[in-house]
Amino acid sequence: MGEFVRLEVDGAIGTIRLDRPKMNAINAQLREELVAVALEARDRSDVRAVVLYGGERVFAAGADIKEMEEISYADMVGWAAQLQDALKLVAKLPKPVVAAVTGYALGGGFELALTADFRVRGESAKVGVPEITLGVIPGAGGTQRLTRLVGPAKAKDLVFTGRHVTADEALALGIADQVVPDPDVYTAAVAMAARWADGPAVALRAAKQAIDEGLELDLDSGLRLETALFAGLFATEDQKIGMRSFVENGPGKAVFTGR
Numbered sequence: 001m002g003e004f005v006r007l008e009v010d011g012a013i014g015t016i017r018l019d020r021p022k023m024n025a026i027n028a029q030l031r032e033e034l035v036a037v038a039l040e041a042r043d044r045s046d047v048r049a050v051v052l053y054g055g056e057r058v059f060a061a062g063a064d065i066k067e068m069e070e071i072s073y074a075d076m077v078g079w080a081a082q083l084q085d086a087l088k089l090v091a092k093l094p095k096p097v098v099a100a101v102t103g104y105a106l107g108g109g110f111e112l113a114l115t116a117d118f119r120v121r122g123e124s125a126k127v128g129v130p131e132i133t134l135g136v137i138p139g140a141g142g143t144q145r146l147t148r149l150v151g152p153a154k155a156k157d158l159v160f161t162g163r164h165v166t167a168d169e170a171l172a173l174g175i176a177d178q179v180v181p182d183p184d185v186y187t188a189a190v191a192m193a194a195r196w197a198d199g200p201a202v203a204l205r206a207a208k209q210a211i212d213e214g215l216e217l218d219l220d221s222g223l224r225l226e227t228a229l230f231a232g233l234f235a236t237e238d239q240k241i242g243m244r245s246f247v248e249n250g251p252g253k254a255v256f257t258g259r
Helices: 028-043 073-091 108-114 130-134 146-149 152-161 167-173 184-196 201-216 217-233 237-249
Strands: 005-010 011-018 049-053 099-101 104-106 118-122 125-130 178-180
Touching: 005 028, 011 184, 028 073, 049 184, 073 108, 099 108, 099 178, 099 184, 104 108, 108 146, 118 130, 118 167, 118 184, 130 152, 130 201, 146 152, 167 178, 178 184, 201 217, 201 237
Parallel strands: 011 049, 049 099, 099 118, 104 125, 118 178
Antiparallel strands: 005 011
């Protein structure tokens, strides 16, 4: 367990909890601890779904500007690559991931939220990529994951202006999948994650891989990936359980083991 990031496990849900007062600014130490905790969440078989959470007050206000201000170009090349790698690790977690977005999720904080499969945000949360107002651009996935989520024109609007996105617009753009009253964000995110916590873990991993990696491929290659992953699931215990349950009891009644 790190000083600023820890994994809290309740049942089959693991919460990756950011806790660097006051605003969960992402510095080198938080980044390194995030990597360690993400690896733990990835490797623990008892963790079947993950919630990203920064607490009731703030998700993550962004990168630590005081740390970044004096970094040279040569050092920033490595610093930025390390942050990209950390967030890429979270994005590639082979389990459903839900971001519980409270307070502020700006810059690097918003880019961390974009690594999740789904986002639950509070009604008054302040979300956006304001890096342009600092004379730079998003450097941890904001120009790439955001564009894939909302399309190039809408992404350019948000990146070029650095403006905050309201709750209603976030829902319309797909930046948020659910908007709830601020005090209910974490509870709602856990409830969403719980939908998959007792599901067929290997099939869910394959589904996430097929969708995420398929986005980077041409259609024929994506279809081949899908076929390979689909066929591979016939080596799992859950495939046997699911199909046997369907034949004997009808749809939606299987009790999966996660193997």
